[in-house]
Amino acid sequence: MDFTLSGEQRQIRDTVAEFVDEEVVPRAAEIDETDEFPADLIDEMAELGLMGMPFPVEYEGAGLDYHSYAIGLAEIARGSGGLGTIVAAHTSLAGNMLYEFGDEAQKEEYLTALNTGEDIGAFALSEAEAGSDVPAMSTAAERDGDGYLINGGKLWISNGSVADTVTLFAKTDPDAGRKGISSFVVRPEEDDGFIVEGTEDKLGDKGCPTAELRFDDMWIPEERRLGEEGAGFVHALKTLNGGRITIAARSVGIARAALDEAKTYAQEREQFDGPIAEFQAIQHKLADMDTKARAAELLMHEAADLKMRDEDYIKEAAQAKLYASEISREVANEGVQIHGGYGYTKDFPAERFYRDAKLNEIYEGTSEVLRNTIAQQLLDE
Numbered sequence: 001m002d003f004t005l006s007g008e009q010r011q012i013r014d015t016v017a018e019f020v021d022e023e024v025v026p027r028a029a030e031i032d033e034t035d036e037f038p039a040d041l042i043d044e045m046a047e048l049g050l051m052g053m054p055f056p057v058e059y060e061g062a063g064l065d066y067h068s069y070a071i072g073l074a075e076i077a078r079g080s081g082g083l084g085t086i087v088a089a090h091t092s093l094a095g096n097m098l099y100e101f102g103d104e105a106q107k108e109e110y111l112t113a114l115n116t117g118e119d120i121g122a123f124a125l126s127e128a129e130a131g132s133d134v135p136a137m138s139t140a141a142e143r144d145g146d147g148y149l150i151n152g153g154k155l156w157i158s159n160g161s162v163a164d165t166v167t168l169f170a171k172t173d174p175d176a177g178r179k180g181i182s183s184f185v186v187r188p189e190e191d192d193g194f195i196v197e198g199t200e201d202k203l204g205d206k207g208c209p210t211a212e213l214r215f216d217d218m219w220i221p222e223e224r225r226l227g228e229e230g231a232g233f234v235h236a237l238k239t240l241n242g243g244r245i246t247i248a249a250r251s252v253g254i255a256r257a258a259l260d261e262a263k264t265y266a267q268e269r270e271q272f273d274g275p276i277a278e279f280q281a282i283q284h285k286l287a288d289m290d291t292k293a294r295a296a297e298l299l300m301h302e303a304a305d306l307k308m309r310d311e312d313y314i315k316e317a318a319q320a321k322l323y324a325s326e327i328s329r330e331v332a333n334e335g336v337q338i339h340g341g342y343g344y345t346k347d348f349p350a351e352r353f354y355r356d357a358k359l360n361e362i363y364e365g366t367s368e369v370l371r372n373t374i375a376q377q378l379l380d381e
């Protein structure tokens, strides 16, 4: 067992950290305030190879291992939670769907453009009446000539209003339950009937547009189906397993940001003739925050390790995401507390970390659903 980062992993962390400190941190409050998709930062990240971190160089990816990708994503989320979601949805969800389940032509055409950052990706699974209960979805893909006619709608789709490639789940056999779901590649610019209904006004995660989509007699050719008909539910589950490692990374990044900020503040803020960092109550908070962030990071790396070794990692990814998401909210909460009244204002980023952290407990499997998954795996062992 080796807990040391390799030379390459350290280099990735340092490179991304430098970019984040110079380019993202100074912009984070503005992104939070305007809620605008930071297209210029995405271009810069694409130049650095950060839009296709875990995919092979033959598809213009950066060819990094999953540890490095998670480390990179944690750094990005340390700078901006919204940017963390943009990259996670683009890479772990849309990119991974193409990498794992696309044929050679689909990978060359769509994955390559995602990896270069020329295209932005989204993953459209959830619906208004089908969140945790995925098979309850009603979006339908009906056979029509040499393609499919798609009708329905999706909700909560990260990057949904700016995406060039959307990996979409729809029912090809409405009577077959989870075995009746198939997955497709949709191209909003080319496919008539793809409608962006609007975007959500959210608590946090600003800069990443969360869109409601509608498909109105949208026809797509058969070559856009990913894998076999009926394989979509398995595609979604497998993709979300890997995605959970990166939501753990987003959580770790936000927790680190909250801790760094709280530590600095505690050393500078004076009450009762000295810095508040001298109070044991504050020191214990900082100690707990660091311990939790480190434990979350280790769970994240364990799940990444199993994934890289092609071993079963459903339980470990769920545990990493569950723990990291809950501690990110706890750590950010303590960050606000250490700032006292100032933490409750927009004068300091502590409140942004708190708002951004909350989302980790909701998407890519709520904490309740993850506990179900972990318990099921545990009882089946």
Ligand SMILES: Cc1cc2nc3c(=O)[nH]c(=O)nc-3n(C[C@H](O)[C@H](O)[C@H](O)COP(=O)(O)OP(=O)(O)OC[C@H]3O[C@@H](n4cnc5c(N)ncnc54)[C@H](O)[C@@H]3O)c2cc1C
Residues within 6 Å of the ligand: 089, 123, 124, 125, 126, 128, 130, 131, 132, 133, 155, 156, 157, 158, 159, 202, 205, 210, 359, 362, 363, 364, 365, 366, 367, 368, 369, 372
């Ligand atoms: C900002 C944001 C971005 C998102 N991005 C995407 C995206 O890019 N693509 C995408 O497809 N989706 C996305 N989602 C959707 C997200 O994955 C869902 O919101 C999530 O799966 C929960 O579904 P729901 O909101 O319908 O809640 P529900 O499923 O209605 O859950 C409501 C409550 O009931 C609990 N609950 C539900 N079922 C069970 C159960 N079996 N046992 C115990 N408790 C249960 C839940 O834990 C929760 O507390 C996003 C959501 C948000 C908020």
